[in-house]
Amino acid sequence: MEKIFQRCQSLVDVPTHYCPGCGHGIAHRLVAEVVDGLGIREKTIGVAPVGCAVVAYDYWNFDCSEAAHGRALAVATAIKRVHPQNIVFTYQGDGDLAAIGTNETIHAANRGENLSVVFINNAVYGMTGGQLAPTTLLGQKTSTSIEGREKKTHGYPLKISEILALLPGVCYVERVSLDSPAEALKAKRAIRLAFENQINNLGFSLVEILSACPTYWGLSPKESLDWIKNVMQKEFPLGRIK
Amino acid sequence: MKILLSGNEAIAQGAIQAGCSFYAGYPITPQNEIIAYMAKHMAISSAGQAARKQLPRVFIQAESELAAINMVYGASAAGARAMTSSSSPGISLMQEGISYIAGAQLPAVIVNIMRGGPGLGNIAPAQSDYFQAVRGGGHGDYRLIVLAPASVQEAYDFTQTAFDLADKYRIPVMILGDGILGQMMEPVQLSSRKIKSPAVKSWALNGCRGRKPNVVKSFFLREGDLEKANLKRQKNYEIIKQQQARFEGLFLADAKMVLVAYGTMARIAKSAISRLRGAGKKVGLIRPISLWPFPQQPFNLKNKQVKYLVLEMSYGQMLEDVRLAVDGRNPVEFLGRSGGGVPSEEQIINQVKKIL
Numbered sequence: 001m002e003k004i005f006q007r008c009q010s011l012v013d014v015p016t017h018y019c020p021g022c023g024h025g026i027a028h029r030l031v032a033e034v035v036d037g038l039g040i041r042e043k044t045i046g047v048a049p050v051g052c053a054v055v056a057y058d059y060w061n062f063d064c065s066e067a068a069h070g071r072a073l074a075v076a077t078a079i080k081r082v083h084p085q086n087i088v089f090t091y092q093g094d095g096d097l098a099a100i101g102t103n104e105t106i107h108a109a110n111r112g113e114n115l116s117v118v119f120i121n122n123a124v125y126g127m128t129g130g131q132l133a134p135t136t137l138l139g140q141k142t143s144t145s146i147e148g149r150e151k152k153t154h155g156y157p158l159k160i161s162e163i164l165a166l167l168p169g170v171c172y173v174e175r176v177s178l179d180s181p182a183e184a185l186k187a188k189r190a191i192r193l194a195f196e197n198q199i200n201n202l203g204f205s206l207v208e209i210l211s212a213c214p215t216y217w218g219l220s221p222k223e224s225l226d227w228i229k230n231v232m233q234k235e236f237p238l239g240r241i242k
Numbered sequence: 243m244k245i246l247l248s249g250n251e252a253i254a255q256g257a258i259q260a261g262c263s264f265y266a267g268y269p270i271t272p273q274n275e276i277i278a279y280m281a282k283h284m285a286i287s288s289a290g291q292a293a294r295k296q297l298p299r300v301f302i303q304a305e306s307e308l309a310a311i312n313m314v315y316g317a318s319a320a321g322a323r324a325m326t327s328s329s330s331p332g333i334s335l336m337q338e339g340i341s342y343i344a345g346a347q348l349p350a351v352i353v354n355i356m357r358g359g360p361g362l363g364n365i366a367p368a369q370s371d372y373f374q375a376v377r378g379g380g381h382g383d384y385r386l387i388v389l390a391p392a393s394v395q396e397a398y399d400f401t402q403t404a405f406d407l408a409d410k411y412r413i414p415v416m417i418l419g420d421g422i423l424g425q426m427m428e429p430v431q432l433s434s435r436k437i438k439s440p441a442v443k444s445w446a447l448n449g450c451r452g453r454k455p456n457v458v459k460s461f462f463l464r465e466g467d468l469e470k471a472n473l474k475r476q477k478n479y480e481i482i483k484q485q486q487a488r489f490e491g492l493f494l495a496d497a498k499m500v501l502v503a504y505g506t507m508a509r510i511a512k513s514a515i516s517r518l519r520g521a522g523k524k525v526g527l528i529r530p531i532s533l534w535p536f537p538q539q540p541f542n543l544k545n546k547q548v549k550y551l552v553l554e555m556s557y558g559q560m561l562e563d564v565r566l567a568v569d570g571r572n573p574v575e576f577l578g579r580s581g582g583g584v585p586s587e588e589q590i591i592n593q594v595k596k597i598l
Contacts, residue, residue: 071312078316
């Protein structure tokens with residue numbers, strides 16, 4: 001019988017450590033499918049963040065570097081400048097990209113570094129136990145905003161993608177979601193476009209992915225997908241920003 | 243050929259001579275001539291690079307010292323000969339990144355042209371970052387090889403050595419100078435060293451064509467893995483201690499008193515010694531060149547009655563390493579100033595006369 005579907009070559013055949021219902025496994029796979037689809041596995045270099053996805057390099061079957069918390073885009077900038085022919089991307093969470101690493105994010109984008117960024121927004125710090133993230137929604141309860149995020153003391157959810165879209169060095173920003181198979185396919189198309197932009201030397205591309213964290217949202221996996229669709233997307237509307 | 247260079251320019255020229263293919267930095271006084279020199283000369287050199295099929299030379303003015311050191315991490319992971327430079331407060335900011343570089347076994351060259359501290363301090367020369375340099379500086383059990391030039395020629399030469407040692411041992415190497423060394427100008431004999439093609443680094447990231455993927459990391463979560471990696475690192479440090487302890491000794495055969503000083507302070511010590519010798523005082527000098535590994539051997543002198551006087555532009559940091567090396571066998575005295583103060587020849591001579 002003809003084999004018409006198989007595991008991506010860009011994924012290692014091992015179980016992931018992610019919680020049930022977590023979006024990281026899906027996002028990893030989408031990246032791997034894009035890399036396979038473009039035939040660039042042997043020239044791709046990924047930069048993994050500090051956060052739940054720190055060991056993404058154990059799951060991807062191409063060259064990877066770890067980066068200190070928040071510094072993925074500084075590391076990626078250097079790798080890409082040293083090897084302009086390689087395809088370099090970062091995979092970062094909201095705390096990494098939009099809190100501790102905001103400076104590196106904005107300046108790499110403003111320099112128009114020819115990089116692709118996969119930005120996982122799950123509105124919470126996962127690895128450290130569910131603390132307030134820059135993207136936590138108003139009213140959302142976390143272990144460091146016990147009564148829910150309050151604008152007076154915590155400020156507002158940070159829309160880093162909209163901020164980055166203002167910079168001339170940025171060629172593409174889109175917000176996608178993993179709350180259904182249809183949305184996941186759209187996410188894959190967006191990631192593919194971000195990689196194609198780099199291949200075509202167009203500059204800085206970023207795909208923000210709304211992704212579930214059932215464990216620290218205190219919801220079941222199914223409820224988490226509904227929460228992305230019905231609550232999170234109101235604050236973070238989907239679609240192409242630039 | 244000899245040309246006139248400042249210490250900062252000599253460091254930059256030494257780096258280029260050594261095949262530095264990546265520089266990232268952020269401006270801070272008193273080392274700004276390094277970043278400016280690299281901006282000018284890394285770019286000019288790039289034309290010839292392509293013809294020789296070498297890695298491109300890259301210069302980036304980073305948005306902060308945090309970004310600069312992490313760019314060095316990335317460039318080194320990608321196989322480049324990478325360097326950054328800064329001065330005390332900026333080097334403090336880089337400590338996290340240096341720890342990651344050590345953790346991921348990456349070669350890198352880091353230049354610290356020290357200024358007065360703590361805090362913003364001032365821009366006068368100082369040697370008060372010694373502890374930070376030789377004890378690791380950031381979190382975790384790690385070391386840097388630390389080289390302390392005392393002349394502009396040495397600034398040029400040691401920077402080249404630093405790249406070779408970094409690659410040989412896969413370890414960050416620091417050039418530790420001060421504002422006087424950075425700013426003063428002296429003639430420098432340029433080396434005829436050919437810029438080598440970058441060494442093949444089988445662990446570097448350049449795409450996994452024809453091989454298994456490489457991973458550059460310092461994270462070892464599984465029980466026992468980090469300890470194993472750390473023991474391997476410590477073994478490397480033991481080899482470095484045996485192979486790379488460097489010093490200059492002067493008048494040690496008949497010395498009743500030995501001054502111990504490094505960098506600029508050693509220059510002043512030498513002037514004091516020649517005057518003291520002229521007055522019949524048997525004074526010698528131990529000048530540690532590698533501050534880590536710290537040279538132990540010169541402190542086992544034949545004259546068992548010898549006294550040591552440690553001189554620093556700090557309130558006593560290398561002093562502790564000298565005491566460890568002397569191990570209680572001889573008296574160890576100290577003279578130091580900091581915050582812009584530099585012990586003068588007269589102060590040294592008076593102190594020696596008091597003790598001898």
